[in-house]
Amino acid sequence: MATQQGTPSSALRVLEEALGMGLSAAGDTAEAVAAEGAYYLEQVTITEASEDDYEYEEIPDDNYSIPEGEEDLAKAVQMVQEQATDTQILEQKTVFSPKHTVPEAIEDFLCNFLIKMGMTRTLDCFQSEWYELIQKGITELRDGGIVPDVYTQNMLLENENKILKKDLKHYKQAADKAREDLLKTQKERDFHRMHHKRIVQEKNKLINDLKRLKLHYASYEPAIRVLHEKHHALLKQKMLTSLERDRAIGQISGLQETLKHMEIGHSYRAPEFRVVPTCKKENAPEGPTQKRLREAREQSKCKAKAKVNTKDSEFPTHMQPNPNLDLGKENLCPAKFDYKLNNIFRLHELPVSCIIMHPHKDLLVSCGEDRVWKMVGLPKGNVLLTGLGHTDWLSNCCFHPSGNKLATSSGDTTVKLWDVSKGNCILTFEGHTHAVWSCTWHSCGDFVASSSLDTTSKIWDVNSERCRYTLYGHTDSVNSIEFFPYSNTLLTGSADKSLSIWDARTGKCEQSLYGHMHSINDATFTPRGHMIASCDACGVTKLWDFRKLLPMVSIDVGPSPGNEVTFDSSGRVLAQASGNGVIHLLDLKSGQIHKLMGHESEAHTVIFSRDGETLFSGGSDGTIRTWS
Template sequence: MAEEETAAAAVSGAAFSLQNDCKDDYQYEEVSTDDDFSLQEDDDDLSKVLQSIQEQTEDAQISASQSVLTSGKSVSEIREAMDDFFCNFLDRLGMSRTLDCFQTEWYELIERGVLTVDDAGLVPDVYTRNQQLETENLSLKKDLENYKCSVDKTEQALLKMQKERDFHRMHHKRVVQEKNRLICDMKRLKAHYASYEPVLKELSEKYQNTLTQKMLTSLERDKAMGQVTGLQAALESLEFGYTKQIPETKVGHDCTRKKGFEGPTQKALREARQQKFLVVASSSCDPAEDAEKKGKRDLKDSEFPVDPEGTPDFEHAKEHTQPLKSGQYQLSSIVKVHDFAVSCLALHPRKSIVLTGGDDRLWKTWGFPDGNILMTGEGHTDWLSGCCFRPSGTQLVTSSGDTTVRIWDLSRRGCILTLRGHSRAVQACFWHSCGDFVASASMDGTSKIWDVNSERCRYTLRGHKESVNSIEFLPFSSTALTSSADKTLSLWDVRMGLRVYTFQGHVHSCNHATFNKKGDTIASCDSSGVMKLWDMRKLVPILSIDAGPHPANQVAFDRSGGLVALASSEASVKVLCLAVGQLSVLQGPRVEVRCVRFHGQDHLLSAGTDGRVCLWTRAQ
């Protein structure tokens, strides 16, 4: 009984120590009235655990008292065997020889019948009582160990719950404080912005008044200038005896050239004239309309070149037909040109200058191979998609996602002409070899032929069902090649705006198509990485190579026409040697390659999405 009381006292003492261990040194700000919700739940759980422990202790005490009473009754009723008592006694004392002698003599007397069990008598009650107490003592010790383990687990669970409670309380308090701070900032910003509304309204009224006054002034000035011009013409006609004719201004497709300041009145008049003469000035792909307008053609319009019979006479025919040199291309240097992805790449026709355009809305010219930036042009409001030098090398053209095509003069260091007419992003642009025409391809499914001299669109090429991704002129001819997302390539006669032939064979969107220098072969690639070669004379496919599964972005011939380079989204440039049918892979930086160009016989340029241009040199 003393041991049971000791165990109960130990359990109650452990419970008391757990109850007094809840200390909270953190000083919290007052957040809300529901702050102690989690603490109340923790205290309830602890009280339930302690109550269950006390109930178990009481049950153990009751069972112990019942076992004592039961054992008291059984002492007088149970007849213990005397031989078992002596055997156990001797075995406990370690008297093995005496035990053997006793068992031999005992069982011998029983077998003879000399001694019976009743003659031996009963085992003393003290011995039986001691055995029972010892058994109960062992049981109580085991229960005490179990209670201690339960108390330890409860204490650990309590500590864990206290830590979680403290963590969630601090997190909740932090969130509430952040919310209050954000609410205060929002109120302050609303008040701050509200203070600007009267100022903005006042400035808007001033701007409208100023614009109205400016327009009135411009109208008066234009009226006065018109009167002065009329008077001067009348005076000259009176003096020289004839009437001087004022030349009529022809308004073409929506394009503007920087010639000086243009006021709002002049701009409004120009837009009115454009709407008035839109039918006469805008281009169309309908041959009947073009035939009707042929007599009303702008005097500044350029003449389309006449296709020569046979193979064109190139200026450097020997250079274009040089035999292919042996050797593999190796990465020689990397030039950082743009901050964002490089989307187009072009070479100067006469000098070692490279032109690149990127997603940073800039075009840059830089020297090859040192990479020194020579000129930077800005003016587009969206990413650049294409660029090309004029054959003379004095000007260049760029296309952009802002739906415009711009012509830049390198000597003036600025944009001299902006061509507008596409309804969606312009995907590519190309300059004709005669230097008088520029072609553009757009995501609106059309291509346009622009006359640089008359500054208007001569033809709109309609026929593709989806986005037109590239456009290119056959050198020294009036034939244009387009590739489209409708999986086809098309040949066009730009003199009449008609489609001559359609190449079909790709099963995915065509991303790019180009001629070789001789003009007898076409290379094209699609979004699944398939590259195809087509015979320009027979209008049939020659070769198809699957370089996928990653998309192929651009293809390019070298001057000899024996090598074809492919810019792949697999972060590599793939070069096909047509003579041996071998496809080699050039691994550079692990980025998507957007464009590729051959530079002479020994160099290859590729540009990717990291804004860098890789220079590859042929190993001898």
């Protein structure tokens, strides 16, 4: 062992092994780091130094000699070969394998470790045994395997760099796309912002215009109010004048009859008293002959007219006073609000459109959209009579004041009169061009009025079986019509949002009431006749003072439509059938609203019994519900 260390070849080998140990240690470290998936870089500073700074260990040449004899010669040849081998190893350049691998020098690592730890005896034992195994060829230096070098790390880093460049390119494309979307969104935002500013400007302009219009309209309100008051005063004066004229005409006709009886036996006939308009007065006075000729012509005209319309009924001049006005508060039925659902009658297959009570008996008549009307006995609800004849749905019905006749209106544009005792149709009025919504009897029993979708109302003469007047004035469907109790005045409610009051004797509109903002579905008078109630398509109910022709109260129970309104016999409770199935009861004295909830669907009609103890309502499910 000492001899081998003293030879030059041994020294070269030691250097080679040291170099290999360093590379092996580096390789082991790199492999361990690679196995862990991380790398650590250290900054190493290399300084230039002269050859004098290095210290070389001198190897003594005392043992280097050529042996004598054959054995010595063989040993010498072996030594020369070893020197030649060492020379070739030194002259060879380090060539890396294609995979850039370096043999692992395990012994160098161990030697260095033992030297560092100062274990010289262990080092001597290890070197003697290790080199002995190498000389015998039992151990090879390359059995330790390969370790990764710097090139492998470079390749790994290069692959990772390629992957990162690919990801970077992908991220750049995504960033470009996001930038384009951002620009597009910013443009849209700017457009909508500008559009919003324009809308705000227009809104502010409209608000300013509305304010100016309100101020302008407010300036006209006092003048309009004064004109309305003058208009109402003139209408009242006109009504009073017409009444005085009717009384004067009646007095004149009575005086004429008296004069006729007094003229019997005289050859000369006294002229009749006539009311001559001031606009037709003549300057020249008429002589007796001219007067007789003119009176004869007038009598012939009157006779001709009488021959033509001998069956026409005359509107009563002196109406019977309303008996409800003579009733004191003590005789009125007490107001009732605590109604509870008592019974349900299923009378129709389709919705119920109208319910009315017989004026003298405990009978109820209902009309439905199944084209039939039925008379029901109370309180059991047994069907007594069924009326068939209309070809379309029934909209309304009304009893004759005596209770022996019934009028019905229908979507087939006709109004039919029925004999209640037999259930037969006795008369059909035809003249409307669209569906008829409502009908009503005059208190004298000789006239029937109807309202229609064709924007007109008609007054029918039952005796002459013809239309006496057609009422024009509404601009939309006329949904309801009703005679003022014991008078010649008619009330109509229309989809043009107005109420109109008509003189049935002339067919002219005397007054219009405005206040509703939606289509009026129904309007009615109180039993005493001093108040009007109306409801519209948005659930607003209004009360009007009929004497002053001014609105009194407005009640909003919407947004469901109000289909019908009716008063009880006392005139204190107002019931409204609503589109949401609720029956609203309004206490006119306290202003409280009570609700009756029992209909599963829309409530179309409602009516009180004569004594006010029972309430009847009809719904779209074809049923009639009794509340008591």
